[in-house]
Amino acid sequence: MLAALVLLATLVASCGTLPGSPPDRAEPGDAASRGTPCESNGDDFPGDVLLARCLTEWFWAQRFQENDAQYRPITRFVAYQGTDGPDCGGQAAVPENAFYCPIGHFIAYDAVWLKAMYDQLGDGAVYVVIPHELGHAVQAQLVGNFSFNVQRELQADCYAGAALGGLIQAGVLSAEQGDEEELLINLQAAGDPTDVWWTPDAHGTPEQRQRSFAQGYTEGVVTC
Template sequence: MAERYWGHKIVGFRPIEKIIPYTVDGQVSCGTQPIPAQNAAYCPIGDFIAYDRNWSEQVYNDMGDAFVFYLLGHEYGHGIQQRLGIQYQFTIQQELQADCFAGAMIGDSIRTNDLTLDTGDVEELKAGLVSVGDPPDEPWFQEGAHGSPEQRQSSFFDGYDHGLDPCNMPAGGLGSVASAPSTPQYPGFPAPNPSASANPFPGTRNPFPGWTNPLPGPTTPMWPW
């Protein structure tokens, strides 16, 4: 579904190379960084999505199938950011856009009859998005921040209800570079703590707690997810 959707949205679209299931902590690595158990992540080095098969089955049983669609849609969204050269200054901007991309993919696919939700699926999505929100005391500008439960729900359902229009999709096709703003697009956020890291490309984590990707370095590609 993701390949079909993005293939109709991006000129010259190239699907993500591989979807890799794993079952053991560190069985799959992104560059030199092992991907831990109970996670899913997009890795630009090798252009793949990896997910813990056992954990995904647990998520399916605990939260329902609709949330698994969101999970993989979010990671695919990071792959789209990589293809379009989208690089925000703050992790939260990168993550909320991936939420919006996932919502647009699911909502638009419903509108074109490529996907049908069952009764209760929307509630599953709402509950799942709450479960992956940042804790109340996490600063929005902190490295690895993904957004509060309310922000994650809002970004996802903006895309779900209205398609890509609210997602800050850059103009042009594959290979174009987005002019990502250097300041947050979330009015009302307090100013960043001056003591916070000034690195303009902070390391980020996947939608679930437990893994922070390596910071960019002289020989490490930027990590735009």
């Protein structure tokens, strides 16, 4: 918990600079699954991917329930390699991407690409990309009114931050201080950079993305 508080302080103090890293890993068989339906221990890449998805959906199911609504879990969670991903409404999946497809309500990710980021940049990669895409799955269940796609993307970053912050506060994820560049780099790479059904280059600047993520992390879902 101390680590979480340190991370929180780092994020709060980080306007214009690099925020702290997202949860570095969940403790195996410890807090990771306590009180949650998530059994993965986040020990390795496949485990972290499963845990990030499970905990984030668990987080949103609770938030929806608090508002007398029911969160609708994604129908599929598809790992692909390069060009062999599922299409979305006739649009082919592209390499080095992760995306939420509203048609079918599923998420797909290039596992080779995500694993490479995980290996190079740290396991925070998974805890940025997956919650961001699940943020789009949440948006699809809410009434959204965005003038610009960048707003949609920044809200997904905010939702990702809110989910991670909430999970840390709930004690089901532990945060460790890590390389501060990790989060920035991961936010820059956090999925759907080439979605054709959103305007290209409309994800926001790295600074905007950091700010949105940190806002959700520190202030919660309602500020997103």
